Amino acid sequence: MPNPLPAQPPLRWDIFCRVIDNHGDAGVCWRLCFDLASRGQHVRLWIDDPSPLTWMAPQSAPGVAVHRWDCDFHLSDAVPGDVWIEAFGCELPDAFVAARQATPVWLNLEYLSAEPYVERMHRLPSPVMRGPGAGLTKWFFYPGFTERTGGLLREPDLMARRQGFDATRWLTSHGLPTDGRRITLFCYEPASLPKVMAQADAHWLVTPGRPARAVERIAQKAGQVHPLPWLTQYDFDHLLWASDFNAVRGEDSLVRALWAGQPFVWHIYPQDDDAHHAKLDAFLDWMDAPESMRAFHRHWNGIDTRDAGWPGWATVDGWRDCVLAARARLLAQPDLTEQLQRFVLEKR
Structure with missing residues (x-):
């Protein structure tokens, strides 16, 4: 295990986020801000649409200040911090860069992937050649699943909370069924x-937004459908922990499904050039997924359109060992926030 981080005064972190769609960008950035602040850092989140935070994190968090990032950016009297993070390649405002009073550690926090290029690109420099930041250096920082990447977001107390979780109590408090099987649909x-819902004998716990609309378009819904409200990030974790199977999408919920340790299927964000096919295959390779799990992922993602449906609970339950083995590999690695802090100390 790595040595503890050396004692030092807290740093000031500026994290910039643009909400493209589906709230995943905001979700990842808020988890990072919260985790940094819980470790004693001072964090400002600059976000162009802070509205998702009203239900993701209604209690806010000590040590995190949220600022709206408008097109007409004004820093006012604030001073740029010690660490700058542009999440998912968003460009920092020129006014912010120009106002710096010292040389920052400037990071481009990239998208999550299990593809081989991630290990090659992680921690590489990118000199800034023009604009008010000319002469500075950005650094690529890639989340990932292997020891040669930046790891995944994982709060220090996460697994202790997972172990002590009472699913029956949580489900009852939210008016959700405690009998039978439960599938989270995100x-x-x-x-x-439609075919999978007709075949899987389960309570369907349906998240709002696109999943709810997708279910509404199914004329005959099989099983029992339970529409959910918008959940805080804590309760979204609890939902995954309380379900027997989790259908998740994007990046943040994939990581939380891995920590949940329950069988899951990942609906990867579709791209016009089908680049997501290779990304999905790389992830399943890293998982060492059995063929049944791979086949259902291909079917769920529309890659293989042959007539296939729900693989059956016996098969799905068999995937749990694969998920738990993957989680164990991840738990043996430093988490993303710790690796970010170590990298920053190295470059300051």
């Missing part, structure tokens, strides 16, 4: 959804 609009 997806886009998979073409196979």
